[in-house]
Amino acid sequence: MDGAPSRVNEPDGLAHPPGDIIPHMTEEAHELLQKALALPDKERAELAGNLISSLDATVDQDVDAAWQQEVVHRLHDVQSGRVETVPWEEVRQKGRTLLHDK
Secondary structure, eight states: OOSOOOOEEOTTSOEEOTTOSSTTOOHHHHHHHHHHHTSOHHHHHHHHHHHHHHHTOSOOHHHHHHHHHHHHHHHHHHHHTSSOOOOHHHHHHHHHHHHHTO
């Protein structure tokens, strides 16, 4: 052995290192991922956003319209006083508590 990590052959015919986070990734994609993970946080976030946006090229107009109506409805609820907002710190703490209690 030359000290390199062993690779696992997958049904796709490609060899993947054990614990690979995306097992069916081409070598080129894996290299791009490694380079992307080495970027500073802000650049990684920008890259991730652009990649996700590229998947949403087709907008379902019905879904988009429904979300717009929901946003307007919620805004009116808050502005009219029908609902109360909850401070972010309180929401975050409640979420952490729920996650830790599982």
